[in-house]
Amino acid sequence: MGIRFTTGNVNDRVVLDAFLEKLHHSIVIADAGYISKRLEKKASKHGNILLTCLRKSSLRLASFLDICLFNLKPRTEILFSILKERLGLITSLPRSVDGYLAHYIHVIFGYLFKKAIS
Known part of the structure; x- marks a missing residue:
């Protein structure tokens, strides 16, 4: 990946x-x-x-496998929508590439561990 x-x-x-x-x-x-x-x-x-x-x-x-794999695509788009809209993935606050990367990692880990934290 x-x-x-x-x-x-x-x-x-x-x-x-x-x-x-x-x-x-x-x-x-x-x-x-x-x-x-x-x-x-x-x-x-x-x-x-x-x-x-x-x-x-x-x-x-399209084969049955193709259809099943294509049906997973909207899930990815919904996930990125949640990350952008609700968790603030898109921002202009970081001042460097490292700052953007740290922000992206922070948002993604926040999403992954949301249930464990709350």
Whole structure:
């Protein structure tokens, strides 16, 4: 598992391209915007499977496993929504990269250990 923070002007495909170099024998779930023959070939070269949401015009059918994995995606988006809106993940207070990283870790651990603390 990996995470990478970038500025808003960095294309997400570039980040995915870098992740596919480092991942081996993994399943990568991505939006339909990542549909690319080049990325699929790169993923399969390292034993990875790149699953992208199918477009309505696609002739390929999703397997039961594909559907189950795609149904997990909204959970991730809900989690990030909770981290941003309720726990203050997005802030402009830190003055350095280390400060932002410390803030992100603080928010994520606060979420993980919320039940143990309260």
